[in-house]
Amino acid sequence: xxxxEKLEAELKELRPLEPSQQxxxxxxxxxxxxxxxxxxxxxxxxxxxxxxxxAHPSPKEGNLVSFPRLLAFAGLAGTGLAAxxxxxxxxxxxxxxxxxxxxxxxxxxxxxQEIVEPSVGxxxxxxxxxxxxxxxxxxxxxxxxxxxxxxxQINERFLRMVDEGIFQQPSGLPARQVRHYFIDxxxxxxxxxxxxxxxxxxxxxxxxxxxxxY
Amino acid sequence: xxxxxxxxSWFARHGAKLLLFARQQSRRPDxxxxxxxxxxxxxxxxxxxxxxxxxxxVYRAIRxxxxxxxxxxxxxxxxxxxxxxxxPLSFSFDRTLEQDERKQALLRAVxxxxxxxxxxxxxxxxxxxxxxxxxxxLDESLNTVASRxxxxxxxxxxxxxxxxxxxxxxxxxxx
Numbered sequence: 001x002x003x004x005e006k007l008e009a010e011l012k013e014l015r016p017l018e019p020s021q022q023x024x025x026x027x028x029x030x031x032x033x034x035x036x037x038x039x040x041x042x043x044x045x046x047x048x049x050x051x052x053x054x055a056h057p058s059p060k061e062g063n064l065v066s067f068p069r070l071l072a073f074a075g076l077a078g079t080g081l082a083a084x085x086x087x088x089x090x091x092x093x094x095x096x097x098x099x100x101x102x103x104x105x106x107x108x109x110x111x112x113q114e115i116v117e118p119s120v121g122x123x124x125x126x127x128x129x130x131x132x133x134x135x136x137x138x139x140x141x142x143x144x145x146x147x148x149x150x151x152x153q154i155n156e157r158f159l160r161m162v163d164e165g166i167f168q169q170p171s172g173l174p175a176r177q178v179r180h181y182f183i184d185x186x187x188x189x190x191x192x193x194x195x196x197x198x199x200x201x202x203x204x205x206x207x208x209x210x211x212x213x214y
Numbered sequence: 215x216x217x218x219x220x221x222x223s224w225f226a227r228h229g230a231k232l233l234l235f236a237r238q239q240s241r242r243p244d245x246x247x248x249x250x251x252x253x254x255x256x257x258x259x260x261x262x263x264x265x266x267x268x269x270x271x272v273y274r275a276i277r278x279x280x281x282x283x284x285x286x287x288x289x290x291x292x293x294x295x296x297x298x299x300x301x302p303l304s305f306s307f308d309r310t311l312e313q314d315e316r317k318q319a320l321l322r323a324v325x326x327x328x329x330x331x332x333x334x335x336x337x338x339x340x341x342x343x344x345x346x347x348x349x350x351x352l353d354e355s356l357n358t359v360a361s362r363x364x365x366x367x368x369x370x371x372x373x374x375x376x377x378x379x380x381x382x383x384x385x386x387x388x389x
Contacts, residue, residue: 017307026251027251038220178265
């Protein structure tokens, strides 16, 4: 080890002061939602030392206030609710033993149509998620309340991040591909009937990190 | 399984080095944290979603912001702030060093370096950047940066014994 290397080693032994807790908390506040965009998994017993003591929203809360995610969840929630209604409607109209179509099997065709017509008559209720059915009709056939549902609770669970290696982009530049795995959970609650519906959707995000070439 | 924002572990790794550099670049000691906050938040908002941000980007942002902020204050205020700049470098390091005379002498010698050499030494030794990264951070050529570093080490080699002698002379005269 020459004299310069010894000097460098001595200098490296000097450790700069760590930023204070207050400063880290201030930083967290200033980052806002931008700080919660990229997450990493921690084992249950691991707590992120110094920085965890500051008052900040939990990752779940942080994710809830992220605007683009809220939009995505709202879309998912709407699609899920419509699908649930459609399935319930289909099952109740085909399998219910006391449905009018089944009871009047022996009746003449014209008479049967007269009975069925009012229940499936086309309605242009703009509030209804199903075309051709009013909200009242929907409620009758699905045996589920239409109004009185609370806002859905949306929860994103980060599962893992996988580094899939380096790829060449169409532009010729290299990029590292990282895949994030999530589970999106949506819970609809109806307090009056004590009904809860849970929908879980797996989701993946692929992120390309551009690499510098030298 | 818990999860936490990646920036926390990132900042735990690089925060102390960045703050040291911000202290060197800022006009006033109390401005360093503001400078680091502004630079870090800007860069993390741009690239934080990738989960991995090159520290060199934050060093460069700190330097450019420091230049911008210095331009924005008037000359008189700048002169006054120059006085405040004289906070010893040892304030930015672990206080237990006060017990170690050799390390104190090292820091005093680093403090005597010209500003351009001092920032290269800071980025190389404590920032752990390569010469190439330092060159891009400081907008200088690779050769310039490497030369400044070499000159700085040569000076330190000569000055550290001087500083130690000076300290021991002071001690003797004070007795």
